[in-house]
Amino acid sequence: MNESLLRELVPAVIGVLVRRGADFAAAEDAVQDALVEAVRGWPDDAPRDPKGWLVTVAWRKFLDAVRADTSRRRREELVEAEPLPNPVEAVDDTLQLYFLCAHPSLTPASAVALTLRAVGGLTTRQIAQAYLVPEATMAQRISRAKRTVSGVRFDQPGDVATVLRVLYLVFNEGYSGDVDLSAEAIRLTRQLAAKTNHEEVAGLLALMLLHHARRPARTGPDGRLVPLAEQDRSLWNSQLISEGVEILQTALARDRLGEFQAQAAIAALHADAQTAEETDWVQIVEWYDELVRLTDSPVARLNRAVAVGEADGPRAGLAALAKLDPTLPRHAAVAAYLHERDGDPVTAARLYVQAARSAPNLPERDHLTRQAARLNAQLRS
Amino acid sequence: MAKYLLLKHYRGAPAPVNDVPMDQWTPEEVSAHVQYMRDFAARLEGTGEFVDGQALSPEGTFVRYDGEGRPPVTDGPFAETKDLIAGWMVIDVETYERAVELAGELSAAPGAGGKPIHEWLEVRPFYAEQPTATE
Numbered sequence: 001m002n003e004s005l006l007r008e009l010v011p012a013v014i015g016v017l018v019r020r021g022a023d024f025a026a027a028e029d030a031v032q033d034a035l036v037e038a039v040r041g042w043p044d045d046a047p048r049d050p051k052g053w054l055v056t057v058a059w060r061k062f063l064d065a066v067r068a069d070t071s072r073r074r075r076e077e078l079v080e081a082e083p084l085p086n087p088v089e090a091v092d093d094t095l096q097l098y099f100l101c102a103h104p105s106l107t108p109a110s111a112v113a114l115t116l117r118a119v120g121g122l123t124t125r126q127i128a129q130a131y132l133v134p135e136a137t138m139a140q141r142i143s144r145a146k147r148t149v150s151g152v153r154f155d156q157p158g159d160v161a162t163v164l165r166v167l168y169l170v171f172n173e174g175y176s177g178d179v180d181l182s183a184e185a186i187r188l189t190r191q192l193a194a195k196t197n198h199e200e201v202a203g204l205l206a207l208m209l210l211h212h213a214r215r216p217a218r219t220g221p222d223g224r225l226v227p228l229a230e231q232d233r234s235l236w237n238s239q240l241i242s243e244g245v246e247i248l249q250t251a252l253a254r255d256r257l258g259e260f261q262a263q264a265a266i267a268a269l270h271a272d273a274q275t276a277e278e279t280d281w282v283q284i285v286e287w288y289d290e291l292v293r294l295t296d297s298p299v300a301r302l303n304r305a306v307a308v309g310e311a312d313g314p315r316a317g318l319a320a321l322a323k324l325d326p327t328l329p330r331h332a333a334v335a336a337y338l339h340e341r342d343g344d345p346v347t348a349a350r351l352y353v354q355a356a357r358s359a360p361n362l363p364e365r366d367h368l369t370r371q372a373a374r375l376n377a378q379l380r381s
Numbered sequence: 382m383a384k385y386l387l388l389k390h391y392r393g394a395p396a397p398v399n400d401v402p403m404d405q406w407t408p409e410e411v412s413a414h415v416q417y418m419r420d421f422a423a424r425l426e427g428t429g430e431f432v433d434g435q436a437l438s439p440e441g442t443f444v445r446y447d448g449e450g451r452p453p454v455t456d457g458p459f460a461e462t463k464d465l466i467a468g469w470m471v472i473d474v475e476t477y478e479r480a481v482e483l484a485g486e487l488s489a490a491p492g493a494g495g496k497p498i499h500e501w502l503e504v505r506p507f508y509a510e511q512p513t514a515t516e
Contacts, residue, residue: 222416353404357439370411372404 004187006038006050007121013054014118015093018154022062024100025146028118030062036123094119095195098188099158102166103149110145111166112173117142120184130179160196164204164260167192171208182212193247202251203261209244210267213237225367229276241271262291281311298328306334314342329360333368340375349375382473384432385480387487388503391439393464398499399492406493414498417490425472425483436468471507480504 010031017027034057038050047053101115113131116122122130128138171185189205217231226232248264266287273279288304291297301324309317317338324331336351352372359365403411425431440458447454470487474480484502492498 222412223419224412224415349404356404359438362436366411366415369403370408373406373411374408376405377407 003039006035006042008191009051009054010035010121011094011097011119013051013058014097016055017058017062018093020059023150024154025143025150026062026065027058028146030058030065032117032123033061034058035121039123093154094191096154096156096158098163098192099156100149100152100154101145102163103152103158104162105148105152106145108166108169110141110148111162112169113138113141114145114149115166115188116170116184120188122179122184126179130173130181160198160201163192164200168204168260171211182208182215186212199251199254199256200258200260202247203258203264206244206248206251207260207264207267209240209247210264210271213240213244213271219363223363224370225363227367228270233274236271241268244268245271257290257294259291259294262287262294266291279310281307285311298324302328302330302334306337309338309341314338318342329358330355332358333364336368336371345375345379349379382475383477383480383509384471384473384507385477386503386505386507387470387472387480387484388505389467389469389500390503391465391467393466394501394503397488397492397501399494399496400498401493403492410491410493410495413491413495418487421487421490422470425470430472430474430479430483432471432473434468434470437466439465439467441465477506480506 013034014024014027014031017030018024022030031054034054037057038054042050097119098115101118102111106114113127116127116130117124124139124142125135127142128135131138167185167189170188171182173181186205186208189201189208193201193205213236214228214231216237217233217235218226220226244264245268248261248268251261252265266284269280269284269287285304285307288300288307291300292304302321305317305320305324308320318335321331321335321338326332332351332355336348336355339345339351340348349372352368352375356365356368356372359368403414406414422431422434442455443457443459444453444455472480472483474483481504484504488500488502489497490500
């Protein structure tokens with residue numbers, strides 16, 4: 001019994017408990033308890049019917065919790081309502097769980113945590129490790145999130161866009177601890193894509209696959225960041241790329257463009273270039289124009305300035321950059337890059353130092369420092 | 382076992398022996414330094430002495446309470462602030478001597494010219510838990 005198979009069962013089991021009359025918060029707790037027991041016991045003694053086992057154990061956990069509860073009346077009602085032993089219905093509530101866990105009333109961090117637990121079937125400990133917080137903190141975050149959505153009806157349709165934002169957040173967290181959050185985000189997005197017929201779900205899945213395909217080339221053996229232009233493209237996962245491109249093409253054919261499809265299109269154009277020099281920057285600029293139109297995002301405008309710099313030369317890139325707020329994250333790094341291409345290493349080195357100072361993470365800081373060091377060494381010689 | 386904080390400063394510590402700003406090193410020297418820090422942490426995990434390590438961005442802000450119903454006052458970053466912490470490592474070791482030994486090794490991280498930086502690190506003991514048996 002592998003753990004990912006076990007985790008796939010979690011949302012359906014929560015659904016069974018909810019349909020039997022448990023509220024979402026209690027059902028989710030009971031399934032988590034059953035999951036922890038399964039993770040402990042199954043490696044030695046896996047049941048023949050894993051889902052049936054989970055339903056039985058989770059329902060028992062739920063009843064135990066209710067019995068421990070002070071409300072006598074509620075206990076009696078529920079024990080009366082205890083169903084006949086044909087527990088596993090065919091209805092799939094997974095989609096409803098996605099909506100509930102990404103409910104707009106939740107903060108992004110809460111929605112992420114709740115999604116990973118109730119839809120992803122991760123234990124609180126695994127989620128805490130992945131986000132580098134104490135387990136008790138994560139447990140509190142999850143239980144507060146559940147209180148927040150306690151009034152939401154389980155059968156209400158939700159908004160796919162909020163679910164996609166949550167999954168995208170999970171994907172971008174990368175991996176630390178023993179859970180690969182990018183891979184987990186892909187699994188959850190695949191599952192969502194199989195249950196919906198939504199072009200932006202497909203767009204996000206394509207985007208994730210195309211980025212994931214490049215991951216082996218993105219860091220050097222010493223953990224250093226390797227920029228796109230310098231990546232060893234033979235390390236890219238061609239299978240993931242062709243899958244991503246195919247999913248994207250099917251989505252684009254429906255002619256309902258959204259931000260994830262546009263981003264995936266940009267990633268696909270990068271993936272399509274055998275060498276950095278062959279990159280079709282003119283088309284990439286066009287897709288950034290679409291992305292800016294769809295999102296009006298300053299980050300998209302910043303990336304567009306880089307693409308313009310490649311398509312029309314560094315001066316054009318700097319002109320595009322000049323229209324943007326200089327306090328934008330990574331503005332100095334983009335400016336440094338364009339100034340170097342424009343033949344001004346002195347300004348570029350100064351900007352790289354400035355960019356390193358405000359870098360959002362260590363690999364980026366080290367990379368930017370190395371760029372400044374490289375230019376300064378050139379200037380000395 | 383006792384816990385110690387090894388504190389690294391952007392500013393505020395006495396000047397290191399090999400005092401050249403990082404952007405004046407060669408890119409290879411920057412890489413060698415980063416690698417040394419990673420290896421050091423990995424080795425302490427191996428010996429069961431590593432607790433935590435974090436690096437801080439130099440961009441910070443001072444904040445203080447400004448009275449009932451008012452938003453907090455923020456100020457900074459101050460270019461002239463004397464003390465600016467760059468990061469820390471928490472270790473859990475048998476003795477104070479071991480803490481000093483490890484801080485010495487960390488301070489030997491290579492810098493410009495591939496030579497040790499000899500930077501000053503601050504070693505601060507954590508307050509221990511109150512013992513259960515007091516007599």
